[in-house]
Amino acid sequence: MARPRAALAGRPPSCTTTGIIVTLLLDTGAIYAxxxxxxxxxxPMRDFLKEQRQSLLVPVTVIPEAAYLIRKRLGPPVETRFADSLAAGEIAVENLTLADLERSAQLLRTYEFLGFVDASIVSVAERLKLRALVTTDRRDFGRVRPNHVAAFRLLP
Structure with missing residues (x-):
C-alpha cells in the first residue's frame, strides 16, 4: 500500500485535481490487489501505480468494502496497514454528494449487475469528469456507459 506521502502533500483529505495532473480513481479490486x-x-497494479504521478482517490464507499475483504482474506495486520495508508494521505477520500447518491440509484436501476459501491464509483467519476478507472473489474465497468464519455478507460 505504500506510496510516497509527498505525492499528496498539501492536498485536503477529500480532493479533486485540475490542470495537468489528473486524479486516478481506484475501485475495491485495485486496493485489494x-x-x-x-x-x-x-x-500489474503495483507496477502501474509506481509509474504514475497522479493523486490516488477512492470514493468513501470503497473503504469499508476494501477493509472487509482485506481483513477477511489477509488478516487484521494488513487491514491496519490499509487504514494507516488512508490516515497518511496516500489515498485521498472523496465523499459522496446527494447528486452522487441520486445518480448511483439511477445507475442501479439501469445496470442490474452493478452493485452500490461500483455505482458510486461511476457517479464520482462522472462528477469529476474522470475518463479512466483503476480497476480489476473489466466485466462490469466495461459494460457501463458513463454520461460524460462513451466508455471508461480501464487501467492498468
Whole structure:
C-alpha cells in the first residue's frame, strides 16, 4: 500500500485535481490487489501505480468494502496497514454528494449487475469528469456507459 506521502502533500483529505495532473480513481479490486501479494493483479497494479504521478482517490464507499475483504482474506495486520495508508494521505477520500447518491440509484436501476459501491464509483467519476478507472473489474465497468464519455478507460 505504500506510496510516497509527498505525492499528496498539501492536498485536503477529500480532493479533486485540475490542470495537468489528473486524479486516478481506484475501485475495491485495485486496493485489494495492492494489499495481496498473491493476487493475480498485484504485480500489474503495483507496477502501474509506481509509474504514475497522479493523486490516488477512492470514493468513501470503497473503504469499508476494501477493509472487509482485506481483513477477511489477509488478516487484521494488513487491514491496519490499509487504514494507516488512508490516515497518511496516500489515498485521498472523496465523499459522496446527494447528486452522487441520486445518480448511483439511477445507475442501479439501469445496470442490474452493478452493485452500490461500483455505482458510486461511476457517479464520482462522472462528477469529476474522470475518463479512466483503476480497476480489476473489466466485466462490469466495461459494460457501463458513463454520461460524460462513451466508455471508461480501464487501467492498468
Amino acid at each position: 495492492l494489499a495481496d501479494a498473491d493476487d493475480a493483479w498485484h504485480i
